[in-house]
Amino acid sequence: MEIPIANIYYLLCYAWEALEEKDTLADVGALDSTDLLGLFARVLTNGTRRLLRRGLDRGYLPCEGEIAGVRGKLLTTPTLRRDLLRRARAVCAWDELEYDTLPNRILKSTFQRLRDEATLDERSRAGVHDVLRWLAPVQPLDLHARHFRRVQLHRNNRIYALLLHVCEFIHEHWLPSEQGGGRRFRDFVRERLSALFEKFVFEFYRHELPAKEGWKVSAPTFGWQVTEANADADALLPRMATDVCLARPGRAIILDTKFYTEALKANAYGSAKLSAANFYQLFTYLRQRAHMPGWEQAEGVLLYPRTLRDFDAKFTTQGHRVRALTLDLSRPWQDIHAALLSIALPASTEGPTVSPMSRGSSQRMRS
Known part of the structure; x- marks a missing residue:
């Protein structure tokens, strides 16, 4: 059975409950890629560029370390042990507003996989490299299924929903290469x-x-x-x-x-x-x-x-x-x-x- 790439995309958007974004992230009628991975690379590239124009989502992440002065919570035991107060320094724990949120890290890790995929067409590959340059402040992950289960979206970052569904789909289909030495994307099985x-x-x-x-x-x-x-x-x-x-x-x-x-x-x-x-x-x-x-x-x-x-x-x-x-x-x-x-x-x-x-x-x- 042959199913057009555009229809696979629509089926997925309904299944993922992501209908609002389906037409804005990919012009499937004009798509010149004949494989599903090429479509997904285009969706991720277009969607992440929209995120970058709007501003990547940021979140407060826990930090701990030795700093000048006091910030957040003073950690008394390590501060006294190191005798830091005489130098106006302290060991503190605080929350820092960072781009290293879990959704951003999943996106970057997926783009890195796409960058290394030999079958990706040149136009899609160029878009992937371009986005990766803008995601430089974000730290990648060694992706596992548990990372997707931990994602929590709210009203202000719902724009990530379809993109993360695509990332998870790619992750689930990223299997060891039959030739050995790496992994590659596998299309749908029945x-x-x-x-x-x-x-x-x-x-x-x-x-x-x-x-x-x-x-x-x-x-x-x-x-x-x-x-x-x-x-x-x-x-x-x-x-x-x-x-x-x-x-x-x-x-x-x-x-x-x-x-x-x-x-x-x-x-x-x-x-x-x-x-x-x-x-x-x-x-x-x-x-x-x-x-x-x-x-x-x-x-x-x-x-x-x-x-x-x-x-x-x-x-x-x-x-x-x-x-x-x-x-x-x-x-x-x-x-x-x-x-x-x-x-x-x-x-x-x-x-x-x-x-x-x-x-x-x-x-x-x-x-």
């Missing part, structure tokens, strides 16, 4: 695309469905509706975890995302069929949820990314409308947007259908 697809669909509906029309978007987990159960059943029965639930007065939808290399597989007679397990799972969700007010006749949707062919199967069973369809992630973004909305909004059902299009000259990545 398992990560599956998780991204699920998160994207949830955040898309959470952001795009109009709350003023009463839509609520959730991903609840719930247990089985049983009449009686012993202790082992209570302990061992798995809970059901939905991907996306869409609800408004008079309508409810349980949507399950499935990211497979091939959505259709041949049965014993050679006919292409959808996975029975997918339907059993979805129907179980529908029946177990049906006891709740408003969910008695909930609809079920299985959403697959398009691979070899498109399909849109619709049927009704036991009072539940069920639909299995594909979403072509190789299409222009506006068509993807309209196709997803058409699942939930009746006014959009006559809009663009999800079907193959000419590949054109879009820049793509392969998974």
